[in-house]
Amino acid sequence: MPVNRHTQIIVSPFGPRAWPPGFHRGVDLRTVIREPFKQLFIVAPENIKIIKIGWQDKWGGNIIARGLDSGYKLKFIHVKEADGLAEGKTVETGTIIARPVTTDYMKERNFWQHLHFETWGPVKPFDPVKYFDERGIKYEYK
Ligand SMILES: [Zn+2]
Numbered sequence: 001m002p003v004n005r006h007t008q009i010i011v012s013p014f015g016p017r018a019w020p021p022g023f024h025r026g027v028d029l030r031t032v033i034r035e036p037f038k039q040l041f042i043v044a045p046e047n048i049k050i051i052k053i054g055w056q057d058k059w060g061g062n063i064i065a066r067g068l069d070s071g072y073k074l075k076f077i078h079v080k081e082a083d084g085l086a087e088g089k090t091v092e093t094g095t096i097i098a099r100p101v102t103t104d105y106m107k108e109r110n111f112w113q114h115l116h117f118e119t120w121g122p123v124k125p126f127d128p129v130k131y132f133d134e135r136g137i138k139y140e141y142k
Contacts, residue, residue: 001045001094001137002076002117003029008139011114014127025125026075026118030142031100042079042098042115044091046070046135053081060101065091072131077116078102 002008012028031040048065051073055061063076068090079098091097102113119131132139 001043002074003031003115004041004043004094004096005033006138008132008137010129010139010141011112013141014125014129026077026116027128028114028116031113031115040100041096042076042100044093044095044097045074045131045137046093047090048074048097049090050085050087050097053085053087058103058105060103060106061098063098065097070131070134073120075116075118075120077118078106078114 009030010027011030012024014024014027017024031042032038033040044065047068049068050063050065052064053061060078061080063079063081063085065074065076067074076098078101080101081098082096085091085097100113100115102111117128118125119128120126129139131137
């Protein structure tokens, strides 16, 4: 979690990067298994409260939530929210909150489908692998 598989596959890490240029404020997590093909979903990695649900034509939907166990702010980007999800709603760990979205804008730029996941302290984002370590979530870099 947040991708509903045992081990999170990090395809782009947190920090400065060459492409797209700039500081990557989260990690990109693979959201498909290719052989046999399986579409994965986005699930609540802990009990969360939904703060905001939004949409951008370029980058798809985004969900901002508060971790009720960790206290962190969590951001899920390039998603379409699950039916019934709404701002202000509390969601239990492991519940499906969204499915991944790849917009035409992303496809044209050869972005593979992924979840962009951010974890925020009081003022700034930090490397989500710290969050994974704190919560015993397994991950690997590809
Ligand atoms: Zn990203």
